[in-house]
Amino acid sequence: MRLFVAIGLPDVVRAALSRLQSDLRVGRLVEPDNLHLTLAFLDEQDLPTAETVNELLGDIRAPAFDLRIAGLDVFDRARPRLVFAASDRPEALVSLRKKVRVAVHDAGVDLPRERFRPHVTLARLNRALPQFELDKLGAFLESHGDFSLDPFRTDRFGLYRSTLGPDGPEYDLLAEYMLDDPAARP
DSSP states (O other), X not given: OEEEEEEEOOHHHHHHHHHHHTTOOSSEEOOGGGOEXXXXXXXXXXXXXXXXXXXXXXXXXXXXXXXXXXXXXXXXXXXXXXXXXXXXXXXXXXXXXXXXXXXXXXXXXXXXXOOOOOEEEEEEOOSSOOHHHHHHHHHHHHHHTTOBOOOEEEOEEEEEEEEEETTEEEEEEEEEEEOBOGGGOO
């Protein structure tokens, strides 16, 4: 099964991003229910590995934190492949990602080394966009470049399964892990 670890988004954040997507006339839009911030993509894994990953992710202790989504961009400006809403990089997010990567590695999954650029994918693009679509994309980024949402509390993350289908991927939350939120204690 195809797995990834991610932070799910509150309904209000997904709704705001969905409204933003309505102005994006290029690419294959990510369904609002599928919007998330990926911490680690595990690719195809067998059931025993998935169970070990689940167990080790459940052992992670990390604080809850506030997360803010602000700004839009694309990966690979010369040949854009996806449009995303950027996230800030609070130290608690960076630390959580490191802990997730260690847990996944300890479960026997090798992850590629990559720069962490936290984001929420809004749309996937064909590699060879015609100029008129590149122009539409440029206009969208220019008109919405100052996009920003209020910070939201991140108090959990999850293990997801991705099933590829003809209408795009379908994501299923397999397990959810709570972060420690001292502010929520009595």
